Amino acid sequence: MKRISAQAVTKAVRDMCISANRYQPEDVKAAIKAGEAGEDSPTAKEVFRQLSENIDLAAGTGLPLCQDTGLAVLFVTLGQEVYVEGNLSEAINEGVRQGYGEGLLRKSACDPFSRKNTGDNTPAVIHYDIVPGEALRIAFMAKGGGAENMSRVMMLAPAEGWEGVKKFVLTRVAESRSNPCPPIIIGIGIGGTFEHSAKLAKLALMRKLDDVNPEPDLAAKEEELLGLVNRLGIGPMGLGGRHTALGLKILTSPCHIASFPLAVNIQCHSSRHEEVEL
Amino acid sequence: MAVYEMKAPLSDEDARKLRSGDVVLLSGVVYTARDAAHKKLNDLLDQGADLPLELTGAVIYYVGPSPARPGYVIGSAGPTTSYRMDSFAPRLHSLGVKASIGKGIRNEAVKQSLKDYGAVYFGATGGAGALLSTCIKEAEVIAFPEMGPEALRKLRVEKLPLLVINDSVGGELYVQPDLRAAGL
Numbered sequence: 001m002k003r004i005s006a007q008a009v010t011k012a013v014r015d016m017c018i019s020a021n022r023y024q025p026e027d028v029k030a031a032i033k034a035g036e037a038g039e040d041s042p043t044a045k046e047v048f049r050q051l052s053e054n055i056d057l058a059a060g061t062g063l064p065l066c067q068d069t070g071l072a073v074l075f076v077t078l079g080q081e082v083y084v085e086g087n088l089s090e091a092i093n094e095g096v097r098q099g100y101g102e103g104l105l106r107k108s109a110c111d112p113f114s115r116k117n118t119g120d121n122t123p124a125v126i127h128y129d130i131v132p133g134e135a136l137r138i139a140f141m142a143k144g145g146g147a148e149n150m151s152r153v154m155m156l157a158p159a160e161g162w163e164g165v166k167k168f169v170l171t172r173v174a175e176s177r178s179n180p181c182p183p184i185i186i187g188i189g190i191g192g193t194f195e196h197s198a199k200l201a202k203l204a205l206m207r208k209l210d211d212v213n214p215e216p217d218l219a220a221k222e223e224e225l226l227g228l229v230n231r232l233g234i235g236p237m238g239l240g241g242r243h244t245a246l247g248l249k250i251l252t253s254p255c256h257i258a259s260f261p262l263a264v265n266i267q268c269h270s271s272r273h274e275e276v277e278l
Numbered sequence: 279m280a281v282y283e284m285k286a287p288l289s290d291e292d293a294r295k296l297r298s299g300d301v302v303l304l305s306g307v308v309y310t311a312r313d314a315a316h317k318k319l320n321d322l323l324d325q326g327a328d329l330p331l332e333l334t335g336a337v338i339y340y341v342g343p344s345p346a347r348p349g350y351v352i353g354s355a356g357p358t359t360s361y362r363m364d365s366f367a368p369r370l371h372s373l374g375v376k377a378s379i380g381k382g383i384r385n386e387a388v389k390q391s392l393k394d395y396g397a398v399y400f401g402a403t404g405g406a407g408a409l410l411s412t413c414i415k416e417a418e419v420i421a422f423p424e425m426g427p428e429a430l431r432k433l434r435v436e437k438l439p440l441l442v443i444n445d446s447v448g449g450e451l452y453v454q455p456d457l458r459a460a461g462l
Contacts (some may be wrong), residue, residue, distance in 0.1 A: 043441075048402055050439075054409040058354075063408040067344045067354040067427075095460040104353060106427050115314055117426050146359040146382070146404070170462050174455035179359050181383035181404035231459040237381065237403060239441070240453040270405040 002079070002134040004278050006086025006094075009138070012276045013095025015071060016065040016140040018103035020274040021064040025053045027209040028271050031246040035183060035236070044241030051236075051269060066270045069105035070142030072096045072124035075203060079133035092138070093122045107146065127199060139206055141273040147180035147266045153198050156260040165190065165262055166225055172264050173229050173245070178238020181268035183246045185209070186229065189263040191253040199263035205267045205273070211249075236269075261269050279389040283437070287335030288376040294396045296442045297338050298449035302400065303437040307377070308337045309420075310431040313357055316366040318422055319430075323369065330421035330430060333374040337400075340380035342427035343411070352417040352433070354407030357381040360399070364388050383452060384444060400440040401451070413438040 010210040024032075032055070036048035058065045074092055078084075084091070100107055107121040152172055156164045169188065175186075189200025213219035226248040235241025246269060255261055279299040284292050286306035296302065309331050311319065322329055340360055344353030360380030366389055367378060368391035376397050382403035392398060416434035423429050443451045 050403045050406045050409060054403075054406040057412070058408040061408065062347060063350075063411060064344050064354045065408060066354055066405050067342060067407040067411075068358070069344060103346040104347050106342065108342075108427070117428075119426075149359065153318065167462065170457075170460050172456060174460070174462065177383050177455065178401075178452050179361065181381065228460045231461075232455040232457070233453060234455050235453065237401065238383070238452045251298070266282075268405055 002082050002101040004039045004040065004082055004084050004136055006084060006088065006091035008278055009088065009091040010095040010098065012119055012138060012278060013074070013092050013140065014102070016138070016274045016276060017096055017099025017142070018098065020140055020272045021103065021105055022058050022062060023071045024065060025271065027271070028170065028246070028269070029055055031209050032269065033148060035243045035246065039236070039241050039243065041235070041241050043239045044236045044243070047236035047239065050132050063106055065272065066144060068108065068144040068146065069100065070144050070272065071109060072121060073141040073143050073208065074124055075129070075139040076126060077129045077131055077137040079131055079135045081134040082136050084136070086223070089126060091128055093124055095125045096122050122255040127266065136278045137275060138278070139273065139275040141202070141206065144268055144270070147268040150176040150180040150256050150266040151201070151264055153194060153261070153263045155194065156262050158258070158260045160260060162221065163209065164260070166228060168262060169225060169264055170228055173234070174232055176266060177234055180266045181270070182234055182238060183236055183243040183269050184245055185267040185269070187265040187267060188248065188250045190261065191249060191255040192261055193255070194261055196253060197263035198265070200251040200253060201263035201265035204251045205265055205271065206273055207249045209247040213250065222248050222250050287332070288337060288338040289335060290376070290396055292399050293376040294446050296398050296445055297447070298442050298445045298451040300442040302440045302442060304337065304440055305433070305436050305438070308339045308433045308435050308438070310339050310341050310343070310433060312340060312342050312428050313362045314425050314428040315422055315430045316363050319370065320366055331432070333370065336375045337377045337379065338370065338375055339433065340378060343417070344407070344427070346417070352411055352414050355411040355414055356407030357402045357404055360384060367391060371397045372416060379440060389444055389448070389450070392444055396446045398442055398446060399444040401443040402438070402440055410438065
């Protein structure tokens with residue numbers, strides 16, 4: 001049995017909120033650099049150049065990468081042999097409260113109807129997974145609203161299969177055009193139930209851009225669909241170019257024999273997420 | 279495609295000479311407003327009340343900045359997605375607003391209002407909020423302070439880098455997705 005204090009959880013979450021909003025992950029930085037080199041259009045090159053300059057400026061000044069510092073989304077993987085001393089959910093929310101407050105991050109959480117801001121960016125959206133072992137892993141994502149708004153869940157007919165997935169994803173990206181801050185990253189969840197597919201799609205966005213799906217069939221599908229997305233030519237900021245998306249990641253799960261749940265979670269180029277193990 | 283240095287508020291002449299694809303380095307006064315502030319302005323107009331800003335020639339920046347750090351006038355301040363303001367924009371253009379700054383596509387009603395009233399829609403680079411904030415030299419909340427990041431702010435900007443997306447003669451810079459190339 002491993003004991004972890006609520007304070008340690010709060011501190012870890014606080015630090016991730018601040019750090020993820022300030023430092024772009026290396027895989028995203030590299031993709032943006034490569035994007036600039038890979039475009040012919042001066043406009044597309046200029047967008048990538050500005051994004052790289054923005055990344056350097058944020059790291060150097062402590063300004064957040066984007067004014068939309070997101071709703072806080074956390075995936076908690078809790079080992080069964082871990083005993084958290086205190087209230088785990090409250091410790092996470094306190095970390096978000098401190099991170100967004102002390103980090104001078106924007107508080108974007110509000111009541112859906114009154115639109116009244118909760119004032120501290122809580123409550124966070126927290127997903128829990130219980131696993132064997134003595135580790136507590138917490139992954140944090142700052143999820144901006146513009147790209148999230150372009151995301152959809154669709155219950156396909158099973159007969160539609162992969163062709164149906166491609167058509168739905170491509171149509172979604174085409175309709176979104178410049179809205180979600182392309183070049184985007186596309187998280188796709190397939191299977192499970194209505195809500196599980198959406199969770200898988202978000203989890204897919206936690207993967208590194210340069211990882212390769214361990215299942216060869218899915219790796220091939222990711223490559224094929226990313227290629228098709230980029231043939232749309234929407235390009236950086238919708239101004240045209242070779243990079244409409246920097247990455248496309250698929251996670252799957254078995255589903256009901258009657259169903260083919262499909263979730264498409266769109267992420268902007270400012271893919272801000274971190275993970276810590278306590 | 280031309281590069282202009284322009285001063286806000288924008289004159290009718292300046293706004294009308296811009297064409298999609300032009301680069302504008304904008305200096306002067308710009309107002310910030312997102313969905314909630316637009317709704318409030320719209321309500322004030324319905325009531326016939328005075329507005330907290332002068333609309334003639336006004337440039338409205340769709341942005342909700344992050345809080346300012348010590349020694350800075352504002353936090354990160356890049357554009358938010360514009361379509362959420364589409365239902366309000368034509369009325370504001372009819373009352374003298376000459377430009378909005380955002381990112382993402384506008385609907386036909388907004389594009390028509392740009393033609394009707396000689397206005398333009400500027401795009402700024404989304405997700406470059408730290409970089410764009412360096413062009414903001416002064417910031418002051420002038421209305422709706424209770425709305426926090428959604429308050430109406432008056433900014434003084436210097437050489438804010440903008441692209442003309444939609445102009446006053448029906449031009450548009452955003453590309454149409456190539457559905458056929460993608461197999462759709």
